[in-house]
Amino acid sequence: MRKKVIAGNWKMNMTPTEAAALAERLKNGADTDKSDVIFCVPATDIYAVSQAVKGSNISVGAQNMFFEDNGAYTGEISANMLLDMGVRYVIIGHSERRELFAETNETVNKKVLKAFEKGIVPIMCVGESLVQREKAVTIEWIRMQVKVGLFGVKSDAAKKLIIAYEPIWAIGTGKTATSAQAQEVCSAIRAVLAEIYDADTAEATRVQYGGSVTGANAGELFGQPDIDGGLVGGASLKDDFIKIVNY
């Protein structure tokens, strides 16, 4: 039985002071027995939010990391830097990073491998554009993203992985995939995991849905057999996040 995992992606919002106040406000209402709850915050907020959630079961995650250990990579953040701040989850390959910061399936793969090497759980994002959905290549596209993203990842690691299926057309648009659309792709992701690894691995890996999740639609989406929770953007900055966690 997979435990649900609900992660807030705070994106580039909140100063450390604001972030600590938000974390304080959200942490008390969230039921962490039913679901693992993660706040994926800007790197500059990790320390403040870690302090704010101390004593709760909420984890703090990062939104990105680089695949090298150290060196001349101005502006980048390494896995060791995140680990030293207590981070155990990192979003990798969010569509905004793919679109705005030229991340590819290959860089995603390098980051996923590095995260596992260091003991950080990657939340690997995949998702199709509206054109891809309209041209009916969604499943092929997602299969490719999963396969390349997981090159060289062993099944023991893949069992700990979180994959976030996030249709790009649903992110920040208020347009949510129907539960049937989301379930279809999440089930296809599980099928490709079974092909790459085996049925046990496919059963163990948690697959989230992300894209305009709210307190009003979370129950329907998370009730699907292959959807193990959500990656939540806009609503993770509001009290609605508590409703999502306690769906």
Ligand code: PEP
């Ligand atoms: C996201 O940023 O991962 C996301 C799903 O955003 P939103 O919930 O705002 O659509």
